[in-house]
Amino acid sequence: MAQIGNYLYLPKLQTHKIPYGEHAKNTIFERQLSTLPEEVIFCKKCVVSNQRPRIVLDNEGVCGACRWAEEKQQIVDWDLKQKNFNALLDKHRSKDGRFDVIVPCSGGKDSGTIAHKLKYEYGMNPLSVTWSPLLYTEIGFQNIQNMINSGISSHLFTPNRMVQRKIAKLGLVLIGNHFEAFGRGQVSYAFHVALDLGVKLVMFGENGELEYGGSLKNKDLPGQPIGDWVDLYHKGARTDEMVKFGVENGYLHKEEQHDPCLKYFAPPEAEKLTKAGIEFHWFGYYHKWIPQENFYYVSEHYGFRTNPEGHSEGTYNKYASLDDFTDPIHYYFSLIKFGLGRATSDAAHEIRENHLTREEGVALVHQYDHIFPDKYFTEFLNYMDMTEEEFWDVVNAYREKRPNLWKKENGKWILKQRVA
Numbered sequence: 001m002a003q004i005g006n007y008l009y010l011p012k013l014q015t016h017k018i019p020y021g022e023h024a025k026n027t028i029f030e031r032q033l034s035t036l037p038e039e040v041i042f043c044k045k046c047v048v049s050n051q052r053p054r055i056v057l058d059n060e061g062v063c064g065a066c067r068w069a070e071e072k073q074q075i076v077d078w079d080l081k082q083k084n085f086n087a088l089l090d091k092h093r094s095k096d097g098r099f100d101v102i103v104p105c106s107g108g109k110d111s112g113t114i115a116h117k118l119k120y121e122y123g124m125n126p127l128s129v130t131w132s133p134l135l136y137t138e139i140g141f142q143n144i145q146n147m148i149n150s151g152i153s154s155h156l157f158t159p160n161r162m163v164q165r166k167i168a169k170l171g172l173v174l175i176g177n178h179f180e181a182f183g184r185g186q187v188s189y190a191f192h193v194a195l196d197l198g199v200k201l202v203m204f205g206e207n208g209e210l211e212y213g214g215s216l217k218n219k220d221l222p223g224q225p226i227g228d229w230v231d232l233y234h235k236g237a238r239t240d241e242m243v244k245f246g247v248e249n250g251y252l253h254k255e256e257q258h259d260p261c262l263k264y265f266a267p268p269e270a271e272k273l274t275k276a277g278i279e280f281h282w283f284g285y286y287h288k289w290i291p292q293e294n295f296y297y298v299s300e301h302y303g304f305r306t307n308p309e310g311h312s313e314g315t316y317n318k319y320a321s322l323d324d325f326t327d328p329i330h331y332y333f334s335l336i337k338f339g340l341g342r343a344t345s346d347a348a349h350e351i352r353e354n355h356l357t358r359e360e361g362v363a364l365v366h367q368y369d370h371i372f373p374d375k376y377f378t379e380f381l382n383y384m385d386m387t388e389e390e391f392w393d394v395v396n397a398y399r400e401k402r403p404n405l406w407k408k409e410n411g412k413w414i415l416k417q418r419v420a
């Protein structure tokens with residue numbers, strides 16, 4: 001079932017040729033890869049490896065996310081955290097009918113759960129803020145409509161698509177992640193709205209670094225310090241640096257570097273946020289974060305639906321990351337750069353939550369992780385305004401950067417080492 005609108009029209013982005021493969025090969029913007037260890041070691045409890053940026057494996061070979069999953073069950077005083085959560089909301093709860101908390105909502109099960117609970121369990125006045133997906137899926141669009149239908153006000157921002165597509169292209173070539181054009185806005189835009197509307201609380205879902213394997217440095221903090229954003233969310237590459245490269249190398253027109261939407265791809269200045277007293281908190285800091293339970297919650301409370309096409313490409317999972325047609329390519333690049341695809345990421349957290357055994361997880365990774373998401377590949381290429389050959393030049397440039405992960409045999413690229 002083709003779900004992209006029949007009338008979809010995407011103008012060409014450039015008429016001249018750009019050497020994407022060369023740019024990908026010589027990029028200085030993907031600063032994570034050089035920090036990764038040579039030898040690939042998998043976590044003994046889940047299926048991620050030490051190739052995940054910033055992940056920490058302890059001396060028993062277990063990753064930080066698995067250790068945190070144990071702590072969540074055994075050590076953390078959730079009653080105390082609930083009290084602190086109530087106090088936080090009391091501090092921000094508006095008495096004059098204004099919005100009092102912003103929830104950045106992609107339309108997925110997690111942000112939907114948070115917005116709905118804040119309103120109906122905690123009596124807050126949440127405003128859901130959505131940074132538009134790059135290419136809506138019908139199911140993603142319906143899910144967010146149903147969240148709004150349940151009584152949540154929503155603010156949607158769609159940046160200039162020509163500029164957004166060019167940022168996506170720069171992300172793909174320079175960082176191996178076209179989804180930068182979504183992720184950056186998704187985090188940053190909510191804070192611009194908070195500043196504009198005078199809302200002092202912005203609530204995200206979970207500390208991804210802690211839940212899925214990454215830096216443990218902010219483990220005991222309720223939210224992300226703004227100073228860490230560039231490293232954690234922008235892979236060490238600031239949007240303005242990428243735009244400058246884009247203008248100098250023919251991705252963006254000169255005038256486009258002054259497009260008003262560009263400022264939303266980066267957070268407001270830290271001093272402004274501090275001065276305005278805006279706080280960043282993770283819902284998952286205060287509550288045991290279990291994605292599957294969020295799925296049950298939104299299914300029950302506002303009819304959230306799973307992927308009508310069955311499991312998503314590259315994984316067995318049916319209910320996560322459904323909002324964007326281009327999303328599967330983002331996971332595919334994680335396979336290319338880190339040897340960790342979408343099934344790995346799904347299986348890892350389900351093992352930690354005891355929904356899968358490690359053995360089952362390994363089997364699912366072998367079955368799904370390496371599958372190239374070709375269902376909407378033509379649309380993806382149209383979106384990027386790239387030929388298939390140019391796309392594979394970029395992919396292969398990233399494979400070549402990781403000789404410890406990939407080798408070429410009889411003209412085919414294969415992962416040297418898989419989880420076992």
Ligand SMILES: [Zn+2]
Pocket residue numbers: 043044045046047048062063064065066
């Ligand atoms: Zn682990």
